[in-house]
Amino acid sequence: MSQASSSPVLRAVLEQEVKKNSGWRLFIQTVIARAYPRLIGQQREKSWMFFDIFLPILAVSAYVFVYRAIQAPEDYIGFVIVGGAMTAFWMNVLWGMSSQLYWEKETGNLALYIMAPNSLMAILLGMALGGIVATTLRAATIIILGSLLFKVSYAVVSFTQLFAVFLLAMAALYGMGMMFASVYLLLSREAWHLSNLAQEPVYLLSGFYFPIKNFNFWVALSASVIPLTLGLDAMRQLAFKTGGALGFLSVEVELLVLLALSVFFLAAARILIRYMEKLAIREGRLTESRR
Amino acid sequence: MSSINLKSTSTYLRQPDTFLRVRWRTFRLSAWLGWQIESNWADPFLFAIYSIIKPLAGAAILVVMYSVITRGDFESPIFPYIYLGNAFYMYVGQVMTGISWAVIDDREHYKTIRYVYVSPIHYPTYLLGRGVARFIIASISVVVTILFGMLFLRLQIDMAAVDWGLLLVGLIVGVNMLAMMGLILASVMLLLVHHMWGLGDAVASALYLFSGAIFPLEVLPAFLRPIGYIMPLTYWLELMRRALVGEVAQAFPTLAGYSNGQLLGILVAMTVAFALVSGVVFRFCEHRAKERGLFDMVTNY
Numbered sequence: 001m002s003q004a005s006s007s008p009v010l011r012a013v014l015e016q017e018v019k020k021n022s023g024w025r026l027f028i029q030t031v032i033a034r035a036y037p038r039l040i041g042q043q044r045e046k047s048w049m050f051f052d053i054f055l056p057i058l059a060v061s062a063y064v065f066v067y068r069a070i071q072a073p074e075d076y077i078g079f080v081i082v083g084g085a086m087t088a089f090w091m092n093v094l095w096g097m098s099s100q101l102y103w104e105k106e107t108g109n110l111a112l113y114i115m116a117p118n119s120l121m122a123i124l125l126g127m128a129l130g131g132i133v134a135t136t137l138r139a140a141t142i143i144i145l146g147s148l149l150f151k152v153s154y155a156v157v158s159f160t161q162l163f164a165v166f167l168l169a170m171a172a173l174y175g176m177g178m179m180f181a182s183v184y185l186l187l188s189r190e191a192w193h194l195s196n197l198a199q200e201p202v203y204l205l206s207g208f209y210f211p212i213k214n215f216n217f218w219v220a221l222s223a224s225v226i227p228l229t230l231g232l233d234a235m236r237q238l239a240f241k242t243g244g245a246l247g248f249l250s251v252e253v254e255l256l257v258l259l260a261l262s263v264f265f266l267a268a269a270r271i272l273i274r275y276m277e278k279l280a281i282r283e284g285r286l287t288e289s290r291r
Numbered sequence: 292m293s294s295i296n297l298k299s300t301s302t303y304l305r306q307p308d309t310f311l312r313v314r315w316r317t318f319r320l321s322a323w324l325g326w327q328i329e330s331n332w333a334d335p336f337l338f339a340i341y342s343i344i345k346p347l348a349g350a351a352i353l354v355v356m357y358s359v360i361t362r363g364d365f366e367s368p369i370f371p372y373i374y375l376g377n378a379f380y381m382y383v384g385q386v387m388t389g390i391s392w393a394v395i396d397d398r399e400h401y402k403t404i405r406y407v408y409v410s411p412i413h414y415p416t417y418l419l420g421r422g423v424a425r426f427i428i429a430s431i432s433v434v435v436t437i438l439f440g441m442l443f444l445r446l447q448i449d450m451a452a453v454d455w456g457l458l459l460v461g462l463i464v465g466v467n468m469l470a471m472m473g474l475i476l477a478s479v480m481l482l483l484v485h486h487m488w489g490l491g492d493a494v495a496s497a498l499y500l501f502s503g504a505i506f507p508l509e510v511l512p513a514f515l516r517p518i519g520y521i522m523p524l525t526y527w528l529e530l531m532r533r534a535l536v537g538e539v540a541q542a543f544p545t546l547a548g549y550s551n552g553q554l555l556g557i558l559v560a561m562t563v564a565f566a567l568v569s570g571v572v573f574r575f576c577e578h579r580a581k582e583r584g585l586f587d588m589v590t591n592y
Contacts, residue, residue, distance in 0.1 A: 054493075
């Protein structure tokens with residue numbers, strides 16, 4: 001020890017003041033730090049291309065062939081391709097956002113997150129941003145490959161509106177994921193089953209493979225709580241020739257609802273994560289792993 | 292007391308644990324274990340919802356797709372073709388993937404695979420037994436889905452015309468075939484540390500597309516159709532449809548040239564072939580997993 005402290009290099013390192021960020025700088029730093037593994041993971045392990053692109057294309061292809069078997073109009077093939085690509089976001093929200101804090105608890109990271117002097121909201125936001133970027137890459141690849149394989153033709157009405165719909169749908173969807181992250185954590189091991197349960201019923205209600213207009217108005221309206229419902233509906237209206245005629249609400253109204261959902265889910269996520277943090281400190285049991 | 296225990300233990304030890312007895316004991320206990328795992332996580336009401344809502348929603352996606360395009364023409368033979376194919380396909384996801392998931396559950400979640408493996412059991416039989424609970428759950432889902440179709444979607448199944456014998460024999464052979472496929476998948480899982488989560492889904496998705504589960508094989512591009520013809524699932528699903536709604540089979544030319552007996556013969560032959568292959572694959576994967584120290588290596592190693 002005395003030998004070590006006598007080393008001039010080590011002494012210089014020990015005496016050097018560590019610069020620590022705080023406030024919004026720490027918030028941004030945390031967001032980037034949590035988003036980093038999600039992005040860099042894409043580079044380190046290329047096998048995701050098989051599981052996250054090839055598999056959804058297989059599932060989407062099955063639905064495309066069903067439409068072909070019943071001689072559906074060609075635009076429906078495009079609806080399935082876009083819907084199939086959007087399942088990547090829903091899966092990411094379920095397994096990569098909502099269940100994430102539960103997984104972190106199981107692997108022992110949650111206690112570190114809570115103890116660290118950073119905002120849990122920043123951690124959730126980092127997860128969301130990393131997830132959005134990584135999943136957009138997958139979804140885009142599915143759309144490109146699916147469109148080429150099945151010769152889908154698009155007729156985009158407005159690229160600006162299409163981009164706005166996508167951004168707002170993502171903000172609302174990942175806000176919902178951030179909110180559910182706390183809910184799932186409180187539900188503990190039921191989280192796995194909830195995520196499992198929330199797949200097919202949501203694909204059905206949100207109209208991943210058909211226009212939501214085919215449902216009863218009130219059913220479609222209730223399903224609009226899930227941001228992808230209106231997001232998909234608006235995207236179809238803007239990207240396909242027959243989309244406008246098959247839309248549930250006008251694109252403008254859907255944009256407004258998506259904006260409202262984004263604000264609501266982000267605010268709810270903030271309230272719930274604070275509640276969860278307080279609970280962790282007060283009861284001291286939130287981070288314990290029970291099987 | 293101790294002498295009684297000693298006596299019973301020695302008696303037990305002197306009993307020749309025959310080939311079948313060890314396997315039956317293993318199968319029975321692993322089936323019980325599988326049921327405890329599958330059903331014990333929630334109250335029965337939630338469990339029922341889970342095993343009913345999910346499959347019904349999956350079927351409803353196809354029903355809505357069909358109904359939107361055909362304006363609710365449920366009388367067409369393509370509707371029972373799609374609906375029944377999808378209903379029976381639930382066995383594929385549950386039985387085949389379920390057996391392979393036993394490896395993931397034991398290794399990754401419960402971390403008990405090493406203790407299970409060294410216990411006096413026949414490990415492949417243990418894996419097969421773990422699929423029984425999934426088979427029961429799948430059976431509930433299949434029955435509920437078909438009943439729902441009959442009650443609310445005008446799925447026309449004439450109970451008097453159902454070939455119950457063919458249905459039963461086809462189901463038994465088909466489930467065995469799926470179990471053998473599951474064993475092959477489970478054997479591969481022994482070697483996989485990363486990505487094992489998606490492998491079962493990958494295989495199930497591929498089979499869903501190529502086996503003509505929800506559309507006749509003629510819809511596939513010509514170069515992809517042979518894949519469907521070499522899959523036992525194609526023949527099994529056709530048999531199940533013929534057993535329930537015989538006339539639907541005649542509406543599609545895919546396997547119209549084969550009699551029920553021929554289809555059953557092909558299915559039995561393929562099941563036997565899969566059983567032989569699964570034995571070889573299991574031994575190979577088991578050996579490799581032990582040799583490379585992968586047997587109990589978890590994902591976060």
